[in-house]
Amino acid sequence: MKSDRNREIPVKIERSLWGISAGRCEFEGCNCFLGINPITMETGNYGEKAHIEAVSKGGARYREVMDVEELNSTDNLMLMCAKCHKTIDDNPEIYPVVRLREMKKSHENRVYWLTEYDNVQQSYMVGYFANIKNYQPEFDNVQFCKALVSDKKIPSERYINLIGSSNMPFSDGTKEFYFVQEKAIEQGVERVIKQCIHENENISIFALAPIPLLIKLGEKISDIANISVFQCHRKEDKWSWDRDNKDIVNFIIQMPEQVNQKRVAINISLSADIIDSRVKHTVGEISTYKITIENPNRLFVTNKGIIDDYIKAFRNCMETIKNDNPEIKEVLVFPAMPNSLAIRTGMDYMPKCDPTLIIYDQVEQSKDFIETITIGGK
Ligand SMILES: [Zn+2]
Ligand SMILES: [Zn+2]
Structure with missing residues (x-):
């Protein structure tokens, strides 16, 4: 048996271990940051130094031939949280030396390369x-x-x-x-x-x-x-863009049956189809321009290009309305659209040259639209 003194890991080794692991648990899939208590937010050293091959006889993955210096070297240590440390030491048959070396190598390699780029x-x-x-x-x-x-x-x-x-x-x-x-x-x-x-x-x-x-x-x-x-995708990793996604969505602008110089509405039927008669039911006879897609649904904004294509359609619709109705001061808007497109509609509204937009909303599915807020016009 080696003496207890042998378990002491030199400070310079511990520092080096913290550095190469970036202060995160090296157990595959854990990656928790060990420099802060996530509940109290206090900073501190919450990391444990887990031996790949144990120091003492009877310890996990113990091997007689290693000397103390080897045992307490960064090569034989992994920075871990208490839970993961217990897991590997309680189940050495599931986590043999080769498996842990793989985890250590992969973690330290990832940390090294992710921090290599200094202009993200x-x-x-x-x-x-x-x-x-x-x-x-x-x-x-x-x-x-x-x-x-x-x-x-x-x-x-x-x-x-x-x-x-x-x-x-x-x-x-x-x-x-x-x-x-x-x-x-x-x-x-x-x-x-x-x-x-x-x-x-x-x-x-x-x-x-x-x-x-x-x-x-x-x-x-x-x-x-x-x-x-960002768009909320209502599935796992809800807000992330799938970088491989190349979907193209064709936005359709439908013209009103008759151009009425006095009252104009935009029906934005993207996440659901708003039937024109509902617009008429709410505000009476009106020239309605419609922006829609083939099958209105909530999930079609799968890449950023689709947002840009929507904005082109929206601007196109606004210009058409202004050309058809040069005197127009205000336009009523009936929107059913994904969150990112709604935000971009406000961002791409042109306060100096667009008519005031009066936005309607449906509070409950069955109920009529109600007038809510106004965009521009000040
Ligand atoms: Zn240990
Ligand atoms: Zn962990």
Whole structure:
């Protein structure tokens, strides 16, 4: 038996181990960061130094021939969290030396290459979440970070910055609700974005809310350069872009049956089809321009190119309306659309030359549309 003294790992070895592992658990699939207590946020050394081949006889993966220096070298040690350390030491038959060496090599190789690039674009994460009908959006910081990585960026801070409170009231379908939310967006954009971003800093937007509020959010950030808008995909890794996805969506603009110089509406039927008679039922006879796709659904925004193609269709529709109706001052908008497209609609609205947009929303599926907020016109 070797004496207990032999278990002591020299400080320089421990430092080297922390460095090559980047302070993260080296057990495959764990990767937890060991320099902070995730509950209390206190910084500290929460890592354990796990021996691949045990120091003492009877220990996991013990082999007589190794000397103390070899045993306590970085080559024979892995930085691990307490759970993973226990797992490998309790089950040496499942985690033999070769398996652990593989994990160590792969972890340290990944850390080395990921930190080799010193010019990765950083992005400031901003979130806005308001309750939609009876659905309360959840937010998951890890998924936002993964989404940034899918866009070849990394977060500039560890956590997302929220506009508004995380506990928004449910829409009661009154104009007052939208008015209060509109003010919250205005103040939030000022506080969370305008006072915090540095020049040319990239911003990533994650937002789920009733569509009129997303369009309003877009309008409020339209003067800021360098914004990436993310789509919620409602599946695993909900906000990440699939970089291999090359889907193309054909946006269709349908012209009104007759051009009416006085009243104009846009029916945006993308996530669902809004039947024209519902628009008429709400606001009476009106020239309705429709932006739609072949099979309206909630999942078609699978790559960023689709957002750009939608914006081309939206701008095209706005210009057509202005050409057909030169005197037009306001346009009523009936939207059913994915979150990213709603935000971009507000961002690509042109306050100086577009008519005012009056946005309608359907509070419950069965009910009529109600007038909510106004874009532009000030
Ligand atoms: Zn150990
Ligand atoms: Zn672990």
